[in-house]
Amino acid sequence: MTWNLANLSPEERTAEEKKRLDALLRHQTKGKLASIADREYHRILMGRLRHQKLWVGWAQRQLDDIESDELRDELRRRLNAFQVSIAAPRSF
Structure with missing residues (x-):
């Protein structure tokens, strides 16, 4: 709904x-x-190439270093979805 702001008090x-x-x-x-x-x-995904088998622990530490709860939760959601997509049932 739109209206003319000039008509308001x-x-x-x-x-x-x-x-x-x-x-x-x-x-x-x-x-x-x-x-x-x-x-x-x-x-963090590119870190898989460097850290290989130790990637999950490295990624978890990366998440722990993020101060913003909202950002951390979003990244955790995305990384968990990635883990499920590659059939690796491990969550962050």
Whole structure:
């Protein structure tokens, strides 16, 4: 639904503008998180080439070093899905 903000009272207009700005900031933050998650996911997967049999332990340590709970959970979800896709039932 759209409406002309000029028809709203100054308080309603300010509240609506704040609501829209908050939504934009959430969207931008989510995009940045997705970009970082993609980069870290591929970096950890590439670690398989170097660490081979020790990769799972190395990957777990990489996850433990991540401060953001949201990012860590997203990477854990992706890595678990990868493990399932290669039929290696081991979770992070």
